[in-house]
Amino acid sequence: MNINSERLWNRIHKLSEIGKDENGGVTRLSFTETERKAKDLVVTFMKDAGLAVREDEIGNLIGRKEGAIFNSQVVMTGSHIDSVISGGNFDGPAGVLSAIEALQTMNEKGIVTESPLEVIVFTDEEGARFSTGMLGSLSAAGKLSKEELYSAKDKNGVTIAEAMKQAGLDPELAPNAKRNPEEIKAYVELHIEQGKVLENADASVGIVTGIVGVDWYRVTLKGEAGHAGTTPMGLRKDPLAAAARIISYGEEMARNEKSAVVTVGQIEVKPGGINIIPGEVAFSFDIRDINKENMNDIFEKLKAYIETTCEERGIELEIEQLHSLDPSPCSERIMKKMEESFTETEVQSIKLISGAGHDAMVMASITDMGMIFIRSKDGISHNPKEWSDQKDLAMGAEVLFTTLVKLAS
Ligand SMILES: [Zn+2]
Numbered sequence: 139m140n141i142n143s144e145r146l147w148n149r150i151h152k153l154s155e156i157g158k159d160e161n162g163g164v165t166r167l168s169f170t171e172t173e174r175k176a177k178d179l180v181v182t183f184m185k186d187a188g189l190a191v192r193e194d195e196i197g198n199l200i201g202r203k204e205g206a207i208f209n210s211q212v213v214m215t216g217s218h219i220d221s222v223i224s225g226g227n228f229d230g231p232a233g234v235l236s237a238i239e240a241l242q243t244m245n246e247k248g249i250v251t252e253s254p255l256e257v258i259v260f261t262d263e264e265g266a267r268f269s270t271g272m273l274g275s276l277s278a279a280g281k282l283s284k285e286e287l288y289s290a291k292d293k294n295g296v297t298i299a300e301a302m303k304q305a306g307l308d309p310e311l312a313p314n315a316k317r318n319p320e321e322i323k324a325y326v327e328l329h330i331e332q333g334k335v336l337e338n339a340d341a342s343v344g345i346v347t348g349i350v351g352v353d354w355y356r357v358t359l360k361g362e363a364g365h366a367g368t369t370p371m372g373l374r375k376d377p378l379a380a381a382a383r384i385i386s387y388g389e390e391m392a393r394n395e396k397s398a399v400v401t402v403g404q405i406e407v408k409p410g411g412i413n414i415i416p417g418e419v420a421f422s423f424d425i426r427d428i429n430k431e432n433m434n435d436i437f438e439k440l441k442a443y444i445e446t447t448c449e450e451r452g453i454e455l456e457i458e459q460l461h462s463l464d465p466s467p468c469s470e471r472i473m474k475k476m477e478e479s480f481t482e483t484e485v486q487s488i489k490l491i492s493g494a495g496h497d498a499m500v501m502a503s504i505t506d507m508g509m510i511f512i513r514s515k516d517g518i519s520h521n522p523k524e525w526s527d528q529k530d531l532a533m534g535a536e537v538l539f540t541t542l543v544k545l546a547s
Pocket residue numbers: 218229230263329496
């Protein structure tokens with residue numbers, strides 16, 4: 139093995155100390171002091187790896203290793219270090235730290251590639267603070283609207299723009315984080331699988347063939363608040379009872395799908411009293427599939443059902459799309475290099491699709507993209523129990539190392 143498995147494992151544990159919860163997980167939200175501390179630690183790892191470090195206008199952290207040919211396109215690799223609330227220690231850091239490990243190994247072995255290589259740590263992949271997500275990669279791809287910086291708010295009413303200012307960044311300059319696609323040769327990301335496919339196949343590492351698309355919607359239902367004791371059932375306009383039917387319908391529908399999944403993860407009830415018929419309910423829908431047309435079909439069916447349900451109950455309705463990312467196939471060229479790397483490292487590989495969204499899907503809109511998955515214990519993620527074995531992480535990093543050398547040569 140070329141990479142240093144112990145060093146990589148130690149760095150995972152060092153990073154896990156920042157934003158650590160009592161339950162063993164981490165909470166690292168974007169543009170917070172905790173995130174800053176985590177970035178500062180990663181900067182020390184990058185410098186230790188011999189990389190030139192800079193931070194761009196949206197806060198993406200970039201560590202660069204120069205190539206032998208002047209002006210050659212750059213091969214990028216990375217992930218994120220922000221987390222969901224009470225998230226795990228591997229989602230994001232596994233990719234960032236494996237990428238640093240791969241480049242450090244090249245430097246230590248005196249490997250000079252034709253193309254330069256960059257490790258990129260994307261800002262706010264999870265969207266846990268502002269319900270947005272992929273801020274860093276969207277900026278790099280030139281796809282982040284400045285409006286979003288001023289409209290999306292966290293639960294305390296702080297906009298992304300305000301949070302950026304507090305973190306010492308100028309939101310007006312955010313568009314400058316855009317990268318020129320012509321200067322990028324490829325983007326490769328290692329990530330934990332966050333599912334059970336590899337575990338069930340008894341495989342340490344897998345090649346991702348594509349990433350599902352993700353659509354987020356917010357549904358707001360306005361009825362009429364009233365006294366729970368004095369309002370007869372027939373005279374109610376209860377938006378929560380309507381929401382319950384809609385959520386069940388979404389689940390039923392998705393159960394009959396081949397690969398699509400539908401989830402409601404947020405719900406707010408106003409005014410929220412035990413003896414009050416709710417007046418307003420807002421909830422989310424998360425729709426994912428590898429096929430965009432199918433995602434649209436699901437939404438249309440859902441919308442029709444929501445409209446009928448609300449009409450029957452005299453409830454006002456608003457549906458807003460919060461976020462939309464198309465499914466992204468991985469590059470054939472990169473998958474081939476990965477297969478060669480698997481053969482050379484004698485690691486058995488399987489192919490699988492990614493059910494979770496990643497920065498890689500945004501990068502796929504501007505360059506060739508590839509992903510390597512490593513096995514997740516029990517498929518658990520976004521949870522303090524999230525776990526990947528040292529051996530699996532090392533194998534993934536080794537395949538990443540070999541693939542990057544091939545892509546940059
Ligand atoms: Zn992630």
